[in-house]
Amino acid sequence: MISTVDEDKNDRGRARYTLTGTEHGHAWGVCAEAKGLFGEPRRGTYELFGWVDEGAEVRGWAGSRVWLVPEDEALGPWLLEDAESVGQLLATDSLVLTGPDDYEGPPDGHRGPVRVHDGHRWLGSCREFARVLPPEQVAPPLVLRGLAPGDRLRAALTKGTRRALDLEEAALEIQDDRGEPLTERLLWAQVSTWRPSPYGTNLIDLELHGELFTPVPEYARPIWERWFAGPPDTPGAWAGLDTRRRGAWLDLVRERACRRTHHDRPADHTYELDGRHITDEPGLYLALGEAVNGPGGYFGGCLAALDDCLRGTFGYTAPATMLWRDAATAREHLSRTRTPAGRPYNLFAGLLDVLAEGGMHVTLA
Incomplete structure (x- = not known):
């Protein structure tokens, strides 16, 4: 028999992670480990043609908030967060800039000149740009290991249909070692598979589709681990x-x-x-x-x-x-x-x- 959240109060007390349905607030389950929490989020990639530096060369991390400003003042700027660059491409006048796009992205149909700044200084400008589609990659899953499932999750796993395994929008609630709330990560929780967990009797390892989850960047892992302690x-x-x-x-x-x-x-x-x-x-x-x-x-x-x-x-x-x-x-x-x-x-x-x-x-x- 798979123990549930309510049946095992000790697991709830030790758990760092709680998967909670956002619509009704019920706990799908609790666990102490989330494999895949850290990784590399999807990034938008732009090739800026005819790039001209305005100061230091743009290479490596370019800034937490880098704005691309169209030359046409009637068009609004758009944002790349946590922007990075490999510098100018060899034998070209192009600069490649990557970063998670904001929800708006570039103005529709605009490919003309833009100027780029990091909130403090102008980095450079280009005569035109193109958004480069990244290669198709399979996102690693989010695996909740040693999960004590709640009644609703146990029923969904028993049923096993695609509809039952679509848990819809959920929050992965995270607490520190003192049991105090720290943060949460929203995701669309679709179960890809599950198996008995080696972490304990009646616990499971629940695997969720990675395409529907944005991981915490690897560079932030030491910060999170510091805060896990309180x-x-x-x-x-x-x-x-x-x-x-x-x-x-x-x-x-x-x-x-x-x-x-x-x-x-x-x-x-x-x-x-x-x-x-x-x-x-x-x-x-x-x-x-x-x-x-x-x-x-x-x-x-x-x-x-x-x-x-x-x-x-x-x-x-x-x-x-x-x-x-x-x-x-x-x-x-x-x-x-x-x-x-x-x-x-x-x-x-x-x-x-x-x-x-x-x-x-x-x-x-």
Whole structure:
């Protein structure tokens, strides 16, 4: 007999992962291991013809948010996240740029000149571009190993039809070693196969189609493994990371915060912001989150989210005061940023404006 979630409370207590149906909130099952959670997400590939650098050569990681801006101002820019490049192709004037597309992608029918920036500086321009279709690849499955299935999953596996094995939209809920919610990954859960698990009697290994799941990038694995142990005990645990991995750290901070209840401090509280490591945008929001809510704390991941935190229930009550130490570091690195369309923008000044509008009086030191 296959034990179920309700029949084995100890498995629920030890489990890191819970596969939950999003429509009704029922648990399909719980397990301690998810093989295939980490991998390489599908990436859009663009060949930029007639590429001209504007500064340093574009090679390797190009930025967490790289914008392609059409020369025609009537057309909007589009985004490549976590963009990478192998540099210019040999014996050509082309640059290959890859990254997960945003939901819009390039304007319909547009193949003309574009200019590219990373939110801070112009990287270069091209006379035209083409989106390259990637070769057909079979995505590795997501395997939930040592899964204790719930009643609904057990019934679906017993029935075994294609319709029964389509579990529809689900969330893979993930908790840390302390049993506290950390994050979740949405997927369309279709069972490809299952088998008895070597991890224990009455447990199964459930294999889900990989085409319907976006894995966590491999570069973020050490960040996730650090957070599996629980939140940091001291501030600045992220300070030694590069911008790419700071972004992964901020993603987990944000997602964890959305699953927690925050206790607002009373009005007129004084906060202290350690600005020594604010050399990029993720560092700005990580330091700000820790200033308000302690190590691993969250208080916005962009200006719009910061505005929400100032007016919501994220540990803050207006009015308040903040002493920003070593503010010159952020001023140096964040005063010359760019909007998606490439227009100059002062993020440092914009942040101060949002804080002031939210009742936070900031003293720069």
